[in-house]
Amino acid sequence: MTVTLADVAARAQVSPATVSRVLNGNYPVAAATRERVLRAVDELDYVLNGPASSLAAATSDLVGILVNDIADPFFGIIASAVQSEIGGPGGRAGGERMAVVCNTGGSAERELTYLTLLQRQRAAAVVLTGGASEDPEHAAAIGAKLRRLGDAGSRVVLCGRPPADGAPDSVALTFDNRGGGRRLTEHVLGLGHRRVGYIAGPVDRTTTRHRLEGHQDALAAAGLAADPRLTLHGPYDRRSGYDATVELLRREPALTAVVAANDTVALGACAALRDRGLSIPGDVSVAGFDDLPFSVDAVPALTTVRLPLYEAGARAGRIAMGREEEPPGGIATVHGELMVRGSTGVPGGGS
Amino acid sequence: MTVTLADVAARAQVSPATVSRVLNGNYPVAAATRERVLRAVDELDYVLNGPASSLAAATSDLVGILVNDIADPFFGIIASAVQSEIGGPGGRAGGERMAVVCNTGGSAERELTYLTLLQRQRAAAVVLTGGASEDPEHAAAIGAKLRRLGDAGSRVVLCGRPPADGAPDSVALTFDNRGGGRRLTEHVLGLGHRRVGYIAGPVDRTTTRHRLEGHQDALAAAGLAADPRLTLHGPYDRRSGYDATVELLRREPALTAVVAANDTVALGACAALRDRGLSIPGDVSVAGFDDLPFSVDAVPALTTVRLPLYEAGARAGRIAMGREEEPPGGIATVHGELMVRGSTGVPGGGS
DNA sequence: CTGTTAGCGCTTTCAC
DNA sequence: GTGAAAGCGCTAACAG
Numbered sequence: 001m002t003v004t005l006a007d008v009a010a011r012a013q014v015s016p017a018t019v020s021r022v023l024n025g026n027y028p029v030a031a032a033t034r035e036r037v038l039r040a041v042d043e044l045d046y047v048l049n050g051p052a053s054s055l056a057a058a059t060s061d062l063v064g065i066l067v068n069d070i071a072d073p074f075f076g077i078i079a080s081a082v083q084s085e086i087g088g089p090g091g092r093a094g095g096e097r098m099a100v101v102c103n104t105g106g107s108a109e110r111e112l113t114y115l116t117l118l119q120r121q122r123a124a125a126v127v128l129t130g131g132a133s134e135d136p137e138h139a140a141a142i143g144a145k146l147r148r149l150g151d152a153g154s155r156v157v158l159c160g161r162p163p164a165d166g167a168p169d170s171v172a173l174t175f176d177n178r179g180g181g182r183r184l185t186e187h188v189l190g191l192g193h194r195r196v197g198y199i200a201g202p203v204d205r206t207t208t209r210h211r212l213e214g215h216q217d218a219l220a221a222a223g224l225a226a227d228p229r230l231t232l233h234g235p236y237d238r239r240s241g242y243d244a245t246v247e248l249l250r251r252e253p254a255l256t257a258v259v260a261a262n263d264t265v266a267l268g269a270c271a272a273l274r275d276r277g278l279s280i281p282g283d284v285s286v287a288g289f290d291d292l293p294f295s296v297d298a299v300p301a302l303t304t305v306r307l308p309l310y311e312a313g314a315r316a317g318r319i320a321m322g323r324e325e326e327p328p329g330g331i332a333t334v335h336g337e338l339m340v341r342g343s344t345g346v347p348g349g350g351s
Numbered sequence: 352m353t354v355t356l357a358d359v360a361a362r363a364q365v366s367p368a369t370v371s372r373v374l375n376g377n378y379p380v381a382a383a384t385r386e387r388v389l390r391a392v393d394e395l396d397y398v399l400n401g402p403a404s405s406l407a408a409a410t411s412d413l414v415g416i417l418v419n420d421i422a423d424p425f426f427g428i429i430a431s432a433v434q435s436e437i438g439g440p441g442g443r444a445g446g447e448r449m450a451v452v453c454n455t456g457g458s459a460e461r462e463l464t465y466l467t468l469l470q471r472q473r474a475a476a477v478v479l480t481g482g483a484s485e486d487p488e489h490a491a492a493i494g495a496k497l498r499r500l501g502d503a504g505s506r507v508v509l510c511g512r513p514p515a516d517g518a519p520d521s522v523a524l525t526f527d528n529r530g531g532g533r534r535l536t537e538h539v540l541g542l543g544h545r546r547v548g549y550i551a552g553p554v555d556r557t558t559t560r561h562r563l564e565g566h567q568d569a570l571a572a573a574g575l576a577a578d579p580r581l582t583l584h585g586p587y588d589r590r591s592g593y594d595a596t597v598e599l600l601r602r603e604p605a606l607t608a609v610v611a612a613n614d615t616v617a618l619g620a621c622a623a624l625r626d627r628g629l630s631i632p633g634d635v636s637v638a639g640f641d642d643l644p645f646s647v648d649a650v651p652a653l654t655t656v657r658l659p660l661y662e663a664g665a666r667a668g669r670i671a672m673g674r675e676e677e678p679p680g681g682i683a684t685v686h687g688e689l690m691v692r693g694s695t696g697v698p699g700g701g702s
Numbered sequence: 703c704t705g706t707t708a709g710c711g712c713t714t715t716c717a718c
Numbered sequence: 719g720t721g722a723a724a725g726c727g728c729t730a731a732c733a734g
Contacts, residue, residue, distance in 0.1 A: 002503070004711060015721045020713055030719060045499065050471040051411060052711035054402035055726050070452070071431035073424055080422035083454050096468055101452040103434050117447055120401040148396065238644070267648045293589070297618045299650035355727055366705045371729060381703060403727035406710050
């Protein structure tokens with residue numbers, strides 16, 4: 001009932017081997033023969049059996065992309081960029097590779113599960129995006145898993161996280177979160193702010209720690225002690241920004257600036273401030289991180305650190321496909337750019 | 352070198368069949384035996400060969416999700432929701448299905464290509480999201496392809512588009528774009544606006560047409576003629592909203608309201624108005640569609656039509672997995688909710 | 703509850 | 719340039 005390659009071969013009066021060669025286009029076949037085969041394929045509406053090809057050839061056209069949550073534009077943009085680079089000629093028949101997007105929710109367990117699933121699929125490559133868990137056990141488990149994936153033939157690329165221990169042949173495109181965090185807070189301090197709240201991401205994640213360290217670096221450089229009461233942790237979402245801002249205001253009514261772990265959190269902070277009748281940046285300045293598309297349209301426009309997410313994702317995709325040389329040492333640092341916009345101003349600027 | 356199921360069987364002193372049964376958990380196996388097998392799996396670091404399983408079982412754990420662009424939160428949210436429902440027990444070994452996300456860029460050709468690729472993978476299900484092309488040839492080709500996919504055993508679910516011609520066994524969750532568009536414009540007209548610009552989506556897409564028709568329905572109901580000069584088409588992006596607003600203002604300086612095809616476009620419209628020194632809604636009211644997460648944080652908050660994207664995606668995922676009954680007739684309409692917020696007001700409200 | 707036995711549909715040496 | 723044949727690693731009857 002289901003038409004197979006043998007059916008096509010019979011119809012085209014050639015051997016199955018020839019049909020395979022035509023379909024994969026990786027072997028010389030006489031033009032006339034090819035023509036005949038292609039016609040038969042068309043007439044029979046034949047579609048190659050992917051699992052069978054993959055089994056026989058011991059490779060697949062799937063590329064795994066691990067993200068915290070694909071609904072978050074940070075990850076959506078990276079994933080979109082990776083995809084744009086994995087298609088095109090070079091793969092098996094059809095020349096198109098497909099992206100398997102895995103939502104880990106930031107859980108190392110789910111990350112491991114998905115890595116196993118991708119290993120099972122014999123994924124051609126795996127791109128891990130966003131920060132990593134810093135739990136030593138998890139980190140080790142994931143490093144080991146990545147090594148095994150690499151050994152099994154999958155190319156492994158990290159995009160937005162530091163190199164994994166124990167996975168020597170994986171490539172890492174890391175974001176300069178620490179430097180970005182530092183410059184952002186330097187900017188805020190440079191405006192004259194001294195009571196600065198910091199809304200950090202979830203604990204035990206590389207991104208959270210690096211951005212926070214950058215913030216603290218800047219405070220230290222300015223001779224300011226980091227007041228632990230003014231640093232709150234929470235998820236990378238609007239709600240966290242809202243709640244943390246309320247709490248910061250409670251702890252320090254004289255607060256004049258809030259630096260958030262990312263733009264989404266910053267938007268929540270803005271909402272909380274507005275709801276309390278505080279003006280931005282007149283009463284309180286706000287800064288984010290990432291420069292997601294909506295940030296420039298916030299009112300006032302959000303001061304943030306622009307991360308070239310699309311470019312980084314595209315590069316990760318090319319490296320994963322072997323279309324771009326790996327960076328020396330397997331590591332490249334992607335820098336952010338400070339975007340000073342309307343949401344930050346001098347303290348006490350009034351409404 | 353690569354360890355196979357046979358190796359595990361040897362080590363556990365059982366037959367390959369037993370190992371398979373343990374791994375798939377879909378067959379009674381003595382606890383002691385299972386234990387032994389699991390231990391062998393662990394010791395050998397064995398990972399099932401997905402393509403081989405899929406070939407032998409004639410099914411796969413892959414679910415295709417077609418989106419215009421995964422970087423767009425509209426699609427990211429739906430995709431995220433679909434994914435949340437396709438995992439869990441019920442699948443093959445591991446119980447986790449994986450999502451293959453395909454960026455079509457709105458191109459019917461790419462959509463067809465990806466559908467073929469998914470057919471090749473013997474995808475367990477395919478979810479097509481967002482509006483469809485209205486080109487009759489494309490529509491027919493896609494309908495035929497969907498039927499073939501269904502015949503081959505993939506469950507097909509449409510989320511956000513009308514039923515496809517020629518694909519009788521596919522399920523459609525359609526958005527009430529027309530009704531939403533009508534209510535939105537009714538609201539604007541109800542405020543007293545008479546010179547209303549409309550920034551539509553790309554031509555020849557179902558979503559574009561339905562929203563526009565809703566807008567025109569409302570105009571007609573109010574006894575107003577639709578002024579063709581005040582309707583512009585463009586992609587669903589910020590830039591389109593910006594440029595179209597500039598052009599609308601040129602064509603009709605007395606414009607008092609802009610209704611946009613979606614929130615992203617509306618944000619672009621807001622930016623254009625602000626850049627021209629016009630206040631929202633004092634000088635010009637703005638409305639969007641979809642109620643994406645950032646819309647409530649726009650200043651002023653965006654009046655829009657809330658589409659339950661996550662809920663719809665989750666439902667599509669459940670139906671795709673056979674975990675929820677199909678709607679009667681294979682069609683269900685998902686309604687939007689008018690969200691009246693600060694970006695719309697009475698005309699001439701001033702700054 | 704467990705083992706035996708056929709394939710699933712394709713790719714790929716190896717000959718010709 | 720093309721064909722023949724031997725698997726790739728697993729699952730699913732069918733026995734027992």
